[in-house]
Amino acid sequence: MSMDKSLDVLFYPKSxxxxxxxxxxxxxxxxxxxxxxxxxxxxIYAVNVKGGEMAVNGKRFQVYRSIKEIPDNIDVAVIxxxxxxxxxxxxxxxxxxxxxxxxxxxxxxxxxxxxxxxEVVRRARKWRIRLVGPNCxxxxxxxxxxxxxxxxxxxxxxxxxxxxxxMSQSGAFGAAILDWAANHRIGMSxxxxxxxxxxxxxxxxxxxxxDDEKTGVITGYIxxxxxxxxxxxxxxxxxxxxxxxILKSGRTEAGAKAAAxxxxxxxxxxxxxxxxxxxxxxxxxxxxxxxxxxxxxLAVQKPAKGDRVAIVTNxxxxxxxxxxxxxxxxxxxxxxxxxxxxxxxxxxxxxxxxRHMSYRNPIDVIGDAPASRYEIAMRYALxxxxxxALVVIALFQSPALGEGIVEKVGEMQKxxxxxxxxxxxxxxxxxxxxxxxxxxxxxxxxxxxxVDAIYALVKYxxxxxxxxxxxxxx
Amino acid sequence: MSMDKSLDVLFYPKSxxxxxxxxxxxxxxxxxxxxxxxxxxxxIYAVNVKGGEMAVNGKRFQVYRSIKEIPDNIDVAVIxxxxxxxxxxxxxxxxxxxxxxxxxxxxxxxxxxxxxxxEVVRRARKWRIRLVGPNCxxxxxxxxxxxxxxxxxxxxxxxxxxxxxxMSQSGAFGAAILDWAANHRIGMSxxxxxxxxxxxxxxxxxxxxxDDEKTGVITGYIxxxxxxxxxxxxxxxxxxxxxxxILKSGRTEAGAKAAAxxxxxxxxxxxxxxxxxxxxxxxxxxxxxxxxxxxxxLAVQKPAKGDRVAIVTNxxxxxxxxxxxxxxxxxxxxxxxxxxxxxxxxxxxxxxxxRHMSYRNPIDVIGDAPASRYEIAMRYALxxxxxxALVVIALFQSPALGEGIVEKVGEMQKxxxxxxxxxxxxxxxxxxxxxxxxxxxxxxxxxxxxVDAIYALVKYxxxxxxxxxxxxxx
Numbered sequence: 001m002s003m004d005k006s007l008d009v010l011f012y013p014k015s016x017x018x019x020x021x022x023x024x025x026x027x028x029x030x031x032x033x034x035x036x037x038x039x040x041x042x043x044i045y046a047v048n049v050k051g052g053e054m055a056v057n058g059k060r061f062q063v064y065r066s067i068k069e070i071p072d073n074i075d076v077a078v079i080x081x082x083x084x085x086x087x088x089x090x091x092x093x094x095x096x097x098x099x100x101x102x103x104x105x106x107x108x109x110x111x112x113x114x115x116x117x118x119e120v121v122r123r124a125r126k127w128r129i130r131l132v133g134p135n136c137x138x139x140x141x142x143x144x145x146x147x148x149x150x151x152x153x154x155x156x157x158x159x160x161x162x163x164x165x166x167m168s169q170s171g172a173f174g175a176a177i178l179d180w181a182a183n184h185r186i187g188m189s190x191x192x193x194x195x196x197x198x199x200x201x202x203x204x205x206x207x208x209x210x211d212d213e214k215t216g217v218i219t220g221y222i223x224x225x226x227x228x229x230x231x232x233x234x235x236x237x238x239x240x241x242x243x244x245x246i247l248k249s250g251r252t253e254a255g256a257k258a259a260a261x262x263x264x265x266x267x268x269x270x271x272x273x274x275x276x277x278x279x280x281x282x283x284x285x286x287x288x289x290x291x292x293x294x295x296x297x298l299a300v301q302k303p304a305k306g307d308r309v310a311i312v313t314n315x316x317x318x319x320x321x322x323x324x325x326x327x328x329x330x331x332x333x334x335x336x337x338x339x340x341x342x343x344x345x346x347x348x349x350x351x352x353x354x355r356h357m358s359y360r361n362p363i364d365v366i367g368d369a370p371a372s373r374y375e376i377a378m379r380y381a382l383x384x385x386x387x388x389a390l391v392v393i394a395l396f397q398s399p400a401l402g403e404g405i406v407e408k409v410g411e412m413q414k415x416x417x418x419x420x421x422x423x424x425x426x427x428x429x430x431x432x433x434x435x436x437x438x439x440x441x442x443x444x445x446x447x448x449x450x451v452d453a454i455y456a457l458v459k460y461x462x463x464x465x466x467x468x469x470x471x472x473x474x
Numbered sequence: 475m476s477m478d479k480s481l482d483v484l485f486y487p488k489s490x491x492x493x494x495x496x497x498x499x500x501x502x503x504x505x506x507x508x509x510x511x512x513x514x515x516x517x518i519y520a521v522n523v524k525g526g527e528m529a530v531n532g533k534r535f536q537v538y539r540s541i542k543e544i545p546d547n548i549d550v551a552v553i554x555x556x557x558x559x560x561x562x563x564x565x566x567x568x569x570x571x572x573x574x575x576x577x578x579x580x581x582x583x584x585x586x587x588x589x590x591x592x593e594v595v596r597r598a599r600k601w602r603i604r605l606v607g608p609n610c611x612x613x614x615x616x617x618x619x620x621x622x623x624x625x626x627x628x629x630x631x632x633x634x635x636x637x638x639x640x641m642s643q644s645g646a647f648g649a650a651i652l653d654w655a656a657n658h659r660i661g662m663s664x665x666x667x668x669x670x671x672x673x674x675x676x677x678x679x680x681x682x683x684x685d686d687e688k689t690g691v692i693t694g695y696i697x698x699x700x701x702x703x704x705x706x707x708x709x710x711x712x713x714x715x716x717x718x719x720i721l722k723s724g725r726t727e728a729g730a731k732a733a734a735x736x737x738x739x740x741x742x743x744x745x746x747x748x749x750x751x752x753x754x755x756x757x758x759x760x761x762x763x764x765x766x767x768x769x770x771x772l773a774v775q776k777p778a779k780g781d782r783v784a785i786v787t788n789x790x791x792x793x794x795x796x797x798x799x800x801x802x803x804x805x806x807x808x809x810x811x812x813x814x815x816x817x818x819x820x821x822x823x824x825x826x827x828x829r830h831m832s833y834r835n836p837i838d839v840i841g842d843a844p845a846s847r848y849e850i851a852m853r854y855a856l857x858x859x860x861x862x863a864l865v866v867i868a869l870f871q872s873p874a875l876g877e878g879i880v881e882k883v884g885e886m887q888k889x890x891x892x893x894x895x896x897x898x899x900x901x902x903x904x905x906x907x908x909x910x911x912x913x914x915x916x917x918x919x920x921x922x923x924x925v926d927a928i929y930a931l932v933k934y935x936x937x938x939x940x941x942x943x944x945x946x947x948x
Binding site for chain 1: 625626628629631642643644646647649652653654656657721724725726727728731732733735736760761762763788789790791793795798802807830832834836838869870871872873898900901904919920921
């Protein structure tokens, strides 16, 4: 693995300087200090031309007038000074030997100040400093708490550490995603707000995240790629290492117009993007929820060996909806083997399974099913060679279904086939979901979310098989 | 309005007998007693051939051996005795003068006991008793707490009283929906689990709910209609009174097969249903979430006069996604009038609005927008004659956006144009959402949910205009 060290230091700095640090709560430079001092255990230095002292989260900081005054090496500079001062700050960073800079400051290309932005890049190149931004929310590493996001935690929660990396060409949307993921207990590894991408762009981070051991799935919101050829080459390699899921907006004429006035990306036609995603094995999500349904499934479950799906459910209606959902996305409801049918038949005859259950696919264990009945049905389905992936639907509103299902589902992981769990409803299903997810089986709130999950596992499996990488990956 | 009184009594009984009431907690007849005694203030009588006494929710009940022993008139009988006893129980109900019966008991047509079911219907007809079920979860009236649902509240919460009625051909899915709606604070008027529909079917309830003043939107989950002609006629009248949203499953070959083994509905081709929905103005939802996105919007907002939508957002990316979503559903991003553009221009010049905001549609008030800036943008958009509906997107992760937005959005209702609010994220947006919804503006968690909401308001408006009913309705 050829890990780009200049990017690695960006997420794992030993020492950081916040340039533009402020004691005034309403300032961005104050918010960044509050974020960065919450969990990060590396060394943190405050810099502001005014000097003095400041206190953040109960810690006192001497404020250096310049980064050059700091009596220590600095790996990363987080820059939140007015745009016009950024070029000079970059020079100081260069003299200090800083490796990477996160430029939070706005007022560049997005404010029709392209020349100023170019000047910043020129100076950064001269000093071999890699840049994130400008005009961004910075980076957040959920593993070590290195977080220069300026939205305060009471407005924007941070998700737990997990396997999904997310990069965003929209800072505000990225912030909403972090907040949303935290609320839905979706674990994230790293977040990157790409900003104007004056230097580092979506392809650079896709490459880095592809090699990052802490990232299991790469996700991204993009309006347009900066360099088409670079993107294609990076994606082609990246998707063989791990799944890449992209939400591309600006798909319609109105959307493309809006994107042009937002990030200035002249998107090119959506058809070109679509073709690029297909050629490189990128999974395209059409909405925020779909992006995370895909990612959540891919983060914990193996890609499927084929597209033949079985369903086990205690609600007939939910089974019908799931069947529709799978077929409408081009997947197959499998036909169970004769052998499996015989196993079910014998259990019904012996009274181990109820007479009126249906054991054609969907396997309907009926509303009064206890966990033990689910166990039999899941086992027979997973032992069936015609089954590539299993959806388990549990309507926990029936008191017959006890908490024993949690353990039973966990045990099914031994079959090494992807399993997706769907548990619609309110508080009780949510409580069960949290416990089931600890065993590595992802749980979804609605049938349609579950369809997304299975779709992603099947499609990524297809891509790996097409490229001859499935066996390696598994 | 010709209200069917035999159905009205089903939701507003003065006195109810639970036949098969039991003191044993694991029995359905016990669970029903627990549900019905929680909030319902009508008279409740327990019936069980064993007689004796029982205590439920701290109340003591004499247990009558037969409904005929009860020294009072009985409006509704809730029947939860073994299937084979139901015909005799119906006769007793008839002698007692019962008007409607809810047959919870299973073991009829769904268990290949069609003759037994026909016998029950024959006897009910003789006594002029209307039947719900058999094999159902019964009915729940959220207004008066009349609730014979046998899932206990700790497994299946009940939603707050509100304007959405829901009927379901799947009991288990209906239960999940109630639990889910409770968790998402979606207000419901009445819930009907249709069961085997031996007597009353989806059309009967559609007709009743069409006349029900407490119901603003009729929603339903169906696998197949019982009587096509009756359904078409009822729907045609119903949709002129209020919106009807249906989730029809069994749309695909696999789904139809699953439906046949679930409710035995020989669905007929989906194309026929689709055409029927279009001809009668029924809005078809493809998923559970979509069903409630449609219903939630239609329950509180006016249908739109046209399909020209404006967006106000503090996040460019979310505006791009919303533009895509609207266009992909066949709606239009409106072009603001010259006059509106001039108003924005002047405010920008005068420094009341920021220089780099975009006031083409989507109107991007930028990440640092306070509520006052939203107020100007919303007002100008709603005053514009080219705007039929407004989407407001607020990314509350930015601390610049204060709680003042709540009041401002509420004020915008005076323009009498439909407004949909989108606030993605976690706890803080949810808190704001609850407050905004009090003013009658529905709030959605994701861009795609908001697209659904606007779509429903536009499509229902179109239906009313096509049929010449828009002015009457508004």
